[in-house]
Amino acid sequence: MRLKRYGLRFLIACCLSTGAFAQKTALLCKRLIDGTGKIVQNAAIVIEADRIIAVGSKDIIPKDASVIDLGDFTVLPGLIDAHVHPFIDKDDYQIDHLRRSSAQKALEGLKIMQDLLQAGWTTLRIAGDADVAYAQFDIRNAINKGLFTGPHIYGAGHYISVTGGGGDINFTSYEQPIIADGLIANGPDEMRKAVREEIKHGSDWIKIMVTGAFMTVGDNPQDVHFSSEELTAVMEEANRRHRPVMAHAHATEGIKMAVRAGVRSIEHASYIDEEGIDLMLKNGTYLIPTLSVDLFFQEKYFNSKALAKAVQLGKHEKDENTKSKMLSLAIRKGVKIGLGTDNVGFPATFPAREFAELIKLGMTPMQAIQAGTKVNAELLGKEKDLGTIEAGKLADIIAVKGDPLTDITELQQVKFVMIGGKVVKSDN
The missing domain is CATH 2.30.40.10 (Urease, subunit C, domain 1)
Incomplete structure (x- = not known):
């Protein structure tokens, strides 16, 4: 007994x-x-x-x-944001990237992520961030260990960029030996190494800057920056290690190159055309249009010198209405569209404005909600747990x-x- x-x-x-x-x-x-x-x-x-x-x-x-x-x-x-940058919260973010240590970014980034959780965002996919190290994964690991309460975190440590691309710092003199906010790689061999570095330090996604960007100085978002050989090297290495790839792609041809190469998602797609839409449908590629970031720039940074390029491009895009027409067509044709805000310092309640922007393009309220829940869970490959x-x-x-x-x-x-x-x- x-x-x-x-x-x-x-x-x-x-x-x-x-x-x-x-x-x-x-x-x-x-x-x-x-x-x-x-x-x-x-x-x-x-x-x-x-x-x-x-x-x-x-x-x-x-x-x-x-x-x-x-x-x-x-x-x-719980809501899922598929495109966030917790360490970018200033208009002059590339200079701010040089001001703050990785440790400071981790502390401030944790607060930002906790604020987003309080606003209902229980899962975040980080689309690369402005840090020389991998502080976002230190935050993720601390949350997973139960040291802090925070959202589920997935994503890429850095955005991989070519020299002079959207992840490089293009406004300093030749003599200044600075470390860019992106991970700079050129040629197939360096691309393979960059992917391996990202995976080694905790990235469960790979982020590539296939085209120029809106926010950076010295590059054009309508230019394609990756060669086909570089893109192939990234995809081969990522596929070998079972890591999905998200492609920052504004330029029309850059979008098509990335879709043909097999990326899982296209981010932004500012200059997509109908051929690009049909390619995404054929390949099952997800589209993350990041609409609310333009609203944020127009409302908060309309007089910013650092973001003058982004503000002007966003205004022109809105006036021309081309992106809106193409995205509406993508919705009607059935492209898998997830919700991503490109959050770069938004107040915690601001990202939910993305839902209304999707509705303006032709989604029903239910479709918009699913874009930020069910569809994003499927994008992440986490549909057994989330969404x-x-x-x-x-x-x-x-x-x-x-x-x-x-x-x-x-x-x-x-x-x-x-x-x-x-x-x-x-x-x-």
Whole structure:
């Protein structure tokens, strides 16, 4: 009997340590937009540990579950931003990149990511960032160890650029031996090495600057910067190591080159044409149009000298309306479009304006919500864990007071946030 008692105590201790007796929690809400396209009225969501175990009506709630009643609120999956730069938060970001240490960027970047989590963004894909090291992965690793609460983080350490490209610093004198904010590589061999360096230091995506950029001095976004040989080398190396590639591509031909090479996503696509759209459809390439960044520049940085080029190009793009017409066509044709903001210092509630911009292009509110949940989870290859509220998924859940299907701006006012079954925000 004594051995049996000791054995029982040992079993209980093991169960507690592994979470086998974890507390169940039930969320109640007036309306559930589950990410799959369904709307469930008067829904209940049952959570155990960090996972959803059941979704349905109130009669599914176990007797031993604690209940969080969200009343008339609308519940949705946690939001996913597929294009962020947490270390870029100044208009003169390339100079600011030289002012701040990697350690300082890590501390400030953690605060930015936590603020985004509070605004409902439970997952971020970093599209490279302005840091000589890999501070974003130090943040990710600390969050994953439980040292801090923060969003799920995926992405690239740096944007790989050619000399004189959008990731290089092109406004200093020849004599100045500075380290650019991007990872500079030229020729197939250097491209292979750059991919290997990124993977070695924690990148689960590879980011390449196939064309010029809007924000940098000394390059033209309508120019193609990568040769076909360089692009092939990147793709071969990334594929060998099972890392997807995201391609910064504004120029028409650069978009097509990147799609033909097999990148998983095209970022920006400012000068895409119908042939490029059809190529994306044929190859199943995702498109991340990053619309709200132009709004941010026009509203905050309209007098900025550092971003004069970006502001002017964005204004011209808006006046010409060509990008909007092409993106609307891409939506109608069925290109897989995810939500990415190109967040470069936005206030935490600003990124949700991307939903309204997608709706202006012709998406329904439900499609726009799915772009920032289900579609982005599929882009990341994390659809088994993220993007919808279904049994088996991680309990990444947000709630808003009203109905975002009738007023999409509700997503700018998230009142409740849960990540991995842990409540991190609960207003009202």
